[in-house]
Amino acid sequence: MLKVFACASALAAAAAASGGVVSFEIFENAGGVNTAPVNVGVTLTDMGGTIHFTFTNSSSINAIITSVYLEVPSLSVGSLSGGTVFAMSSGVNMVPPPSPANPAGSIDGYDTVWGGTLFGAARVGSVHNGINPGEWITLSLTASGGATAASVQAALASRDEMRIAMHIQNVGPNGENSIWGVNVPTPGSLALAGLGGLIVVGRRRR
Incomplete structure (x- = not known):
């Protein structure tokens, strides 16, 4: 597979043009590990006909993102389709599809039944080929029917239309x-937050 790398300045410029960073909370922690130092997020960026989803890892402890998933959306504005791995930092080696094909089944009880995976990626070989602290990967999806980074962020903020x-x-x-x-x-603006600093409460989509 051809790996495409982007410089940090280009990534920062793209992030500056985006609407914000989507933060995360835990829905499964079987080992009960302290997750306060785990800090991950996704930045959405409009690219003219496509939307980039850049997954970042700013954790201050060992923590490697090994699979990422975009749920089949039911958007109120426009639609998303397709999917490619657009770029990744030099230490990352991830390819579609994600493995396993869908997130852990416990997400169904924590939130609601996962609607299927539209696109995603998983590390190749060693776990260290995932997204280590300081690394990132960008997935690109086709946006149509008026879908923008802002409208998709609104869908993610309610978690009713996409996760x-x-x-x-x-x-x-x-x-x-x-x-x-x-x-x-999250209502309003979406800010990066450490997993351990979030209240983990079960929610169901309407």
Whole structure:
């Protein structure tokens, strides 16, 4: 697979043109690991006919994002389709589809039944080929019918129309824990937040 790398300045410029960063909360933490230092997010950016979803990892402990998932959306404005891995930082080696094909089944009881995976990616080989702290990957989806980064963020903010999930492995000082995260339903602006600083409460989509 051809890996495409983008410079940090270009990524920062794209982030500046986007509407904000989607934050995450845990829906499965079987090992009960302390997740306060785990800090992950997704930035949405309009690219003219496509929307970029850039997954970042700013954790201050061992924590590697090994699979990412975009749910089949039911958007009130426009639609999303297709999907490609647009770019990734030099330490990342991830390809579609995600593995497993859908997030952990516990998301169905935590929130509501997962509507299927539209697009996603998983690490190739070693767990260290995922998104380590300081690394990132950008997925690109086709936007049509008036869908924009802002309208998709609004859908994610309510979590009624679409969700983003991720599998995070090698969590903690000994790397023995695995957790699953889903985007936070947040009114108004979406800000990056550490997983441990969020109240984890079960919610169901209407």
